[in-house]
Amino acid sequence: MKVLRTRITEVVCPARNHALLRFAADEVIPGEPGEFVMVRGDWGCHPVLPRAFSLVESGVTGSILVKAAGPGSDLLIGMNVGDELVVFGPLGNGFSVEPFERRPVLVAGGVGVAPLLFLAQQLAAAGVRSTFLYGARTEHDLPLADDIAAVAELRVTTEDGSVGEKGLITEPLQRVLQEDPKAIVYSCGPEGMLEAVARVAMAQQVECQVALEAPMACGMGTCKGCAVMTTAGSYKYVCYDGPVFAAGDIYGERA
Numbered sequence: 675m676k677v678l679r680t681r682i683t684e685v686v687c688p689a690r691n692h693a694l695l696r697f698a699a700d701e702v703i704p705g706e707p708g709e710f711v712m713v714r715g716d717w718g719c720h721p722v723l724p725r726a727f728s729l730v731e732s733g734v735t736g737s738i739l740v741k742a743a744g745p746g747s748d749l750l751i752g753m754n755v756g757d758e759l760v761v762f763g764p765l766g767n768g769f770s771v772e773p774f775e776r777r778p779v780l781v782a783g784g785v786g787v788a789p790l791l792f793l794a795q796q797l798a799a800a801g802v803r804s805t806f807l808y809g810a811r812t813e814h815d816l817p818l819a820d821d822i823a824a825v826a827e828l829r830v831t832t833e834d835g836s837v838g839e840k841g842l843i844t845e846p847l848q849r850v851l852q853e854d855p856k857a858i859v860y861s862c863g864p865e866g867m868l869e870a871v872a873r874v875a876m877a878q879q880v881e882c883q884v885a886l887e888a889p890m891a892c893g894m895g896t897c898k899g900c901a902v903m904t905t906a907g908s909y910k911y912v913c914y915d916g917p918v919f920a921a922g923d924i925y926g927e928r929a
């Protein structure tokens with residue numbers, strides 16, 4: 675884990691109420707898909723703690739996707755090129771990507787798109803084109819969809835039918851897994867969606883990894899605020915045991 679003093683090099687608005695912040699430091703920004711960083715701007719004595727963000731990109735530049743949700747994300751969205759961003763990380767575990775015999779099916783909702791775009795790009799660089807299922811409420815809630823379409827086979831669902839198939843992302847997921855039971859699912863998104871995705875995959879006996887976004891105060895195992903109950907009946911901490919878990923460990927049958 676490093677503490678990096680970075681500068682924002684680019685701010686993009688990929689959808690309403692979202693910003694993609696790209697930043698660079700004097701050294702390479704490390705990180706793998708699924709890993710996250712704790713981020714804070716130079717806001718003087720403003721009492722906002724650093725917030726957790728999945729990496730969208732690592733290397734010469736890093737990037738995060740921020741959705742306006744409250745005080746921390748609002749401050750980040752208001753930042754400009756040249757501003758200082760303090761980045762602690764990478765933290766947590768990433769997705770476990772195997773040798774590529776199975777079809778990777780990536781299932782995203784909301785800002786869960788961030789680590790999965792990173793994963794789809796890494797798979798594409800290794801010559802693997804993934805199937806990317808992306809669910810949203812409306813056509814305005816699909817940040818980074820163009821970047822996904824450049825590296826993966828993208829299928830979109832919206833709840834209002836304004837673009838793609840009308841309905842929930844679990845419907846195409848069910849069809850894809852029926853067509854190809856030799857798949858592996860990687861998912862990140864809102865809690866309800868993650869559980870539904872995990873249940874579809876488990877019912878088809880398809881391996882599924884889920885990246886959780888539990889609210890976090892420290893990101894480093896100190897505050898114990900990110901505990902989740904596992905299927906085995908014990909607690910795990912999203913920041914250091916996760917954020918990526920086997921779906922069965924969180925959503926399987928309780929012991």
Ligand SMILES: Cc1cc2nc3c(=O)[nH]c(=O)nc-3n(C[C@H](O)[C@H](O)[C@H](O)COP(=O)(O)OP(=O)(O)OC[C@H]3O[C@@H](n4cnc5c(N)ncnc54)[C@H](O)[C@@H]3O)c2cc1C
Nearest residue numbers: 726727728739740741743744745746747785788887888889
């Ligand atoms: C591993 C991890 C990765 C994350 N990746 C991203 C990302 O890529 N992009 C992004 O925009 N956000 C991401 N988050 C969420 C982010 O850390 C902040 O929680 C979010 O930006 C809200 O912070 P805030 O200060 O703006 O609002 P707050 O005042 O902290 O929260 C605003 C509202 O959101 C709720 N909330 C806060 N945190 C969460 C959460 N983690 N899950 C569900 N509800 C929550 C609060 O209860 C409150 O109702 C991630 C969180 C984790 C743990």
Ligand code: FES
Nearest residue numbers: 893895897898913
């Ligand atoms: S966020 Fe503090 S222990 Fe996980």
